[in-house]
Amino acid sequence: MTDPVFDTAVTRTYGSRLPIVAGGLMWLSDAAYVAAAARAGIMGFITAASFRDPRDLRAEISRARDACGDLPFGVNVSMLPKLVEGETIAETFRLIAGEGVRFVETSGRNPEAFLPMLRDAGIHVLHKVPSVRFAVKAQAVGVDMVSIVGAECGGHPGLDLVGTVVNQALAERRLTIPFLIGGGIGAGSQIVGALAAGASGVVIGTRFLVARELGAHADYKAALVAATERDTMLTMSSVRNTIRTLANDTARAVAGIEREDPDVGIEMLMPHVAGAIGRQAYATGDVSRGMLSAGQSLGLTDRVEPLADIVARLEAEATVALARLRPVPANRREAAE
Ligand SMILES: Cc1cc2nc3c(=O)[nH]c(=O)nc-3n(C[C@H](O)[C@H](O)[C@H](O)COP(=O)(O)O)c2cc1C
Incomplete structure (x- = not known):
């Protein structure tokens, strides 16, 4: 049975069993990956930017819908830090809305301009930022939830490079909307820590790169296990x-x-x-070239295995961490001695 501490705004919003989000992964998080996440009891996001042709994105969403059935999935829309002429973000959001997708993860810049349209389409917006000052802004413009990823993260940690532990303490003080914590999360004890700090969940990228269902060459995953x-x-x-x-x-x-x-x-x-x-x-699988986003939780990627097994290990570790915090009643302590 799932521990009641894992019942949060994240699980209630997405209908997932655990408050864990598999964040969008450029070129990598596709229908197979989000379906594996959904079956593992967590929430996953396809990256829209991986599909240059809108027809390919539409086809991938359709594949995800078929593969997930009643289970949840969403689409990540990563924006450039500044609006550039000719960008197609508005069209991407329209496509997503047209496909009946209910959840988006946005990142890169403030999504304010698109919120009215997303709200009209009944789409829930989780906005990802690299530091709490941007989370405060996102809250002010009306996003539904924010995730804050610290300096340890794979991909873009922003310019402030504030660590995850400081982010979570600041988020607790400065935010009133539900927030997720990310950046370096790769063990169950960290999930308990984030929940204890008031987070409604965690967002993970790097720890899941060694999932069997991730569509990357075996040598790439072996390199991450060795790293x-x-x-x-x-x-x-x-x-x-x-x-x-x-x-x-x-x-x-x-x-x-x-x-x-x-x-x-x-x-x-x-x-x-x-x-x-x-x-x-x-x-x-030749990892010598290319900017291959990866975070410090590479230290925790210890083997290639199905995503559900990674998630099961995170849950088991979280349960052990919770047990450490719960005082053992005196009668049971004596019995154990
Ligand atoms: C290989 C890789 C690709 C990523 N691509 C994207 C992306 O396209 N858009 C995005 O918003 N975040 C992207 N991220 C960030 C993740 O969604 C997530 O926020 C981050 O990995 C969390 O930190 P962690 O790597 O320490 O777990 C990427 C991360 C990795 C490792």
Whole structure:
């Protein structure tokens, strides 16, 4: 039976068994992945940006709907930090609404401009930010829930680089809407810690990259199993788009260029950081090239296994952590001695 402490605003909103969200993963979180998440009792998000042709996104949503049945899934819409001419975010939201998707995870910039349209379509908005000051803004413009990912996270930790433990304490003080905590979460005890700090759940990316259902080459997953918490790098802060990735030839080259010329500009970095190179690494398993988002919880990715088994281990660890906190009644303590 699921422990009642896991019954939160997150499980009630999504109808998931556990308050765990598998955050969107560029090129990786597809219908098979979110269906595995749903069956494991958690909530998963397909990344819209992985599908350049709207017909492909529509087809993937349809596959997810078939695979999930009554179980929940959503779509991640990652926006660029600034509005750029010709971007198709509004069209993406319209497509999602048209497909009857009920949940979105937004990130990248404030989704305020799209909230009226999303609300009219009955879509619930979980907005992801890298620090509590942005969560306060998101709350003010009316998103339904926020997730705050700390400096440990895979992908974009923002420019402030505030750690997850500080984020959760600040979030408890400054937010009134339900919030999720992420960045480095990869063990059940951390989930209990986040819930104890007032979070309604956690968002996880890196810990799930070694899930069997994730559509990436076996050599890529083997490299993540072998990697430790010390095998990531932060780069791209020169262009105000800090990213934490696996430490590989590409990340080291980018760091070298930024060191030599702190004003280098994105054009010079593009030949290294283009998303297509990373996508290739997921397909071939050659992890030496490409900006491969990964966080410090690589130290906790210990084997490739079905997503449901990773989730079961997180739940078991959380249960052990809860037991540590619950005082043992005196009569049972004496019996154990
Ligand atoms: C490989 C990878 C790709 C990601 N792609 C996206 C993305 O496209 N959009 C997004 O909002 N977040 C993305 N993220 C962030 C995750 O959804 C999640 O917020 C983050 O991984 C949580 O921190 P953790 O990696 O420490 O668990 C990505 C993370 C990883 C590891």
